[in-house]
Amino acid sequence: MSDVAISTEGLVxxxxxxxxxxxxxxxxxxxxxxxxxxxxGAGKTTAIRLLLDLxxxxxxxxxxxxxxxxxxxxxxxxxxxxxxxxxxxxxxxTGAELxxxxxxxxxxxxxxxxxxxxxxxxxxxxxxxxxxxxxxxQKVGVIQAFMHEPDLLILDExxxxxxxxxxxxxxxxxxxxxxxxxxxxxxxxxMSEVQRTAHRVGMIRDGRLVTVERVEELRERSMRKVxxxxxxxxxxQSFVGLPGVTDLxxxxxxxxxxxxxRADALVKEAARHTVVTLSVEExxxxxxxxxxxxxxxxxxGAA
Amino acid sequence: xxxxxxxxxxxxxxxxxxxxxxxxxxxGGGYAAFWPTINTPGIQEALExxxxxxxxxLNYDDLSTASGYLTASVYGLIVxxxxxxxxxxxxxxxxxxxxxxxxxxxxxxxxVSRIQLALQRFASFVLSVVIIVSVFWxxxxxxxxxxQLDDISTGQFAAMHVHLVLFTSFFGAVTYxxxxxxxxxxxxxxxxxxxxxxxxxxxxxxxxxxxxEWVENLSPFHWLIGGDPLRNGLQVGDCLLxxxxxxxxxxxxxxxxxxxxxxx
Numbered sequence: 204m205s206d207v208a209i210s211t212e213g214l215v216x217x218x219x220x221x222x223x224x225x226x227x228x229x230x231x232x233x234x235x236x237x238x239x240x241x242x243x244g245a246g247k248t249t250a251i252r253l254l255l256d257l258x259x260x261x262x263x264x265x266x267x268x269x270x271x272x273x274x275x276x277x278x279x280x281x282x283x284x285x286x287x288x289x290x291x292x293x294x295x296x297t298g299a300e301l302x303x304x305x306x307x308x309x310x311x312x313x314x315x316x317x318x319x320x321x322x323x324x325x326x327x328x329x330x331x332x333x334x335x336x337x338x339x340x341q342k343v344g345v346i347q348a349f350m351h352e353p354d355l356l357i358l359d360e361x362x363x364x365x366x367x368x369x370x371x372x373x374x375x376x377x378x379x380x381x382x383x384x385x386x387x388x389x390x391x392x393x394m395s396e397v398q399r400t401a402h403r404v405g406m407i408r409d410g411r412l413v414t415v416e417r418v419e420e421l422r423e424r425s426m427r428k429v430x431x432x433x434x435x436x437x438x439x440q441s442f443v444g445l446p447g448v449t450d451l452x453x454x455x456x457x458x459x460x461x462x463x464x465r466a467d468a469l470v471k472e473a474a475r476h477t478v479v480t481l482s483v484e485e486x487x488x489x490x491x492x493x494x495x496x497x498x499x500x501x502x503x504g505a506a
Numbered sequence: 507x508x509x510x511x512x513x514x515x516x517x518x519x520x521x522x523x524x525x526x527x528x529x530x531x532x533x534g535g536g537y538a539a540f541w542p543t544i545n546t547p548g549i550q551e552a553l554e555x556x557x558x559x560x561x562x563x564l565n566y567d568d569l570s571t572a573s574g575y576l577t578a579s580v581y582g583l584i585v586x587x588x589x590x591x592x593x594x595x596x597x598x599x600x601x602x603x604x605x606x607x608x609x610x611x612x613x614x615x616x617x618v619s620r621i622q623l624a625l626q627r628f629a630s631f632v633l634s635v636v637i638i639v640s641v642f643w644x645x646x647x648x649x650x651x652x653x654q655l656d657d658i659s660t661g662q663f664a665a666m667h668v669h670l671v672l673f674t675s676f677f678g679a680v681t682y683x684x685x686x687x688x689x690x691x692x693x694x695x696x697x698x699x700x701x702x703x704x705x706x707x708x709x710x711x712x713x714x715x716x717x718x719e720w721v722e723n724l725s726p727f728h729w730l731i732g733g734d735p736l737r738n739g740l741q742v743g744d745c746l747l748x749x750x751x752x753x754x755x756x757x758x759x760x761x762x763x764x765x766x767x768x769x770x
Contacts, residue, residue, distance in 0.1 A: 248770070255615045258767035277617045285615035289770070291608040293518065304508040308616040347612075 205269050208233045208355050208386040209254060214263035216249050216410075223249035225410035226263065231388050236381050238401030238418075239390040246410040247390040248288050251359050254388075255285055268355055281309065284351065288359035288390075290344035294333025298343050301332065305347050312350045320346045324372060337364045349376055356380060358389040362396050374400040428484045429469065431458045434477030445469055511613075511623050515630035519596065526592045527638045531645040534585045538646060539653045541572055563710040565731070572655045573662070573736040581666055582731040585642070587702075589635075589670065593677035594698035596634065600627045602685025602694045605769055620764045628682055628756055635674045643667040658736055665740040672748035673730040677702060679752045683759025689769045701726070 209231040216223035224246045231237045241247050252258045254265055256272040256279075265272055270279040292301055298321070306312030321328050324342045332340060341364040348356055356377075362370045377387045377400050391397045397404050398418055406413045439453035447464040462469060462483075473481070507517035516523075543549065553561075553569050560566075565582045568574030601624060604610040614620060646663055650656055681698030685691065708725035709732070712718050722728045729748050733741030 252611070252768075252770075257611055257614055277619050280615060281617040283615070285612070287608075287611045287615070289608055290612070292612065293607075293609060295518075300508060304514055305612075305616065307509050308511070308613070308618060310617075 206233050207231070207266075208235075209237075209265070209267050209388060211250070211253075211265040212263055214250065214253060214265055215261045216246075216253060216258065217261045222410050224253070224260075227407070227410065227412055229405065229412060231386060232403075233386050234381055234384045235403060236377050236387040236389070236401045238397030238404040239388060239407065240392065240394065240397050240404050241390075241407035242392055245407045247392075247407060248359055249410070250407070251285075251288075251357055251388075251390060254357060255280065255283070282354040284348035284353040284356045284358075286344045286348040286356075286358040286361050288363075290341060292332055292343070295331060297331055298326065298328035298335070298346075301343065302328065302347055302350065306350060309351045317346065317350055320350055323376075324369060338366060338369070341365055342369070345373060345376070349380070352383075352385075354385050356385070356387045356389075358387065360391060361389050362391070362393075370396065370399070426485075427462045427466075429458075429460050429462045429466075430480075430482045430484075431473055432456060432479040432481075433458070433473075434479055437476055441475075442469070442472055445472055511618060511626040512630045515600075515627045516634060519599075519630075519634055522596070523634045523637060526588070527641045530585055530588055530638060530642050533588065534580050534642055535645050535649055537580045537584060538576060538649050538655065540579075541575055541653050541655060544569065544575055545572070545654065559714055562714060565710065571657060571737075572653075573658050573734070576655070576658070577731050577734060577736050581670065581736065582727060585670070586673065586727065586730060587706075589638075589674040590677050590699070590702040592638070593635070593674045594681045594695055594702070596631050597678040597681030597698055598685050598691050598694040600624070600631060600682045600685065601763060602689055602691045605685075605689045606691050608770065610768055611770070614768060621760050624682075624686055624760045624763055625756070628679070628760075631678050631682070632671075632675050635671050635678065639667050639670045639674070642670075662736050662739060665735040668740060668745065669730050669735050669748075672745055672752070673726055675752050676726055676729075676748050676755075679755040679759070683755045683762075686759040687762035687766070689766070 207230060209229060211227050211229040214224050214227040214229075227246070227250055229250070239247055239250070249258070253260055254267050254272055256276040259273065267279055268282055272279055296304075299317070302312070302317050303314075306317065317328070321342075324345065326339055326342045326346070332343060335343070341361075345361060345365075348358060348361075362373050365373060377389070380387050381402070387400075389397075389400065398421070401418055403415060403417055404421055405415045433456045436456050437453060437458060439451060439458075442448060442451055442453070442458065442460070445468045447462050447466070448469055449461045449463065451458070451460040453459075456479075458473075460469070466483075507513045544553075550570060553566060556566065565578040569578060601610070604613075613623065643663055646655075647660060650658070650660075677698055680701050681694045684697040685694030688694070705724075705726045708721050709727035713720075713722040722732065725732075726748070729741075729744040733744050735741055
């Protein structure tokens, strides 16, 4: 099997005046869990549906498991498990009926395998799907994506609606797939979810890949919000220009700033005063995004 | 029944097929059972006093025989219209209904090509029509003696019902193809029922206008009863025309479906 599970080159999808994708270059390696991270409307679902040949690109090309989704769709989709972002099915059937049918479309999946997954996720397959809660419905979706042990799982917001215990179980499932040498490509707009499950994260914004990072590096580099309460008023000037410090605001004896990278310089400067409290909070995803966006905008402006 | 797209579609339509079969047997049989009452001197005279134009519009030009009565009231009107409604509602479900419910993505992400999916479902729809029309045929055969329909043979009924299957399949094809090409339920329903209404007028009303007699040749209702299959048996020309149109329209719709983007 090739080292690359998914690669796209300059993938563009125009939707009339708006642009779904503006030239996406993606590389997902075989055997990894790849988190595809971005705010709503960034083009995550568009990219995923292009990979499955549900929609066709305006320009550019995609190669999935060494195949062209457009011409080898049937052969390719046999080796893919897909969970749509909005997992909608006819609610009049039971979970067991739906999973049997979907398994049969793939040439049959053993009932024991379906039962094993259902037990693991604590789902009653005998109930009609329309009577299930949103979370339980999502479990049906997760099972149908994993049950035939595909080479590649393409999951659009897989953990939405799942409670923390099940999110954890989902992470385990994804890691087992990866340990088996198979690949998981999952989208999300929740950083913490991707951090727990993925090995690498690609961030997408406005239909373009902004950055790709290993999760560990991302964690090290991720910005923090710092708030320091001093024993008395401090002057802002002494903190201006410290490495990694941005968005500095001093209000009497309270200092607030953002910190990127090492904390050393800020701590040493603060130590010259009496520090009453010090709180460091990890920036949430949105802030992280804005940070990267600003950088990429600057890079774009300079070029 | 969960084995493939073909059987699954029929399985999912089972309640609808049952209800439509019952409705058509009851309504069609009810009209047929009325024949002994129609076939009495008082009613016949009253019907003959209708203006000629009205009788032509309603296909009431020959109400003195059982076949003429059934063609006018059952096969050319009430059952035909019921079957058009069934064809439009089922034809919409094949692709457009599924797509607007956002349930099509999941199936198309499976190893089934779009053309395969569409053709299997359309074939399943045709089988559902065959089931409905066949049960209705058995119902009519059972009525031959009690409703005094004995001037019509089993074979003539069979010919009429073959026309009925093709007629219904034609409306299913038009509706399916519109939905498959556009992904929009409203277009599918609009075009399917629009062709039904125009076809109905093109057979009964428009040909009465001077110089527009030829228009009836364009009407599916004319292909259904124009050759009077209940009296003359199977009209091969009309049947081949309907069969050919079903094939062409389904091919076009499936081709358009395979080329476009699926809506979320």
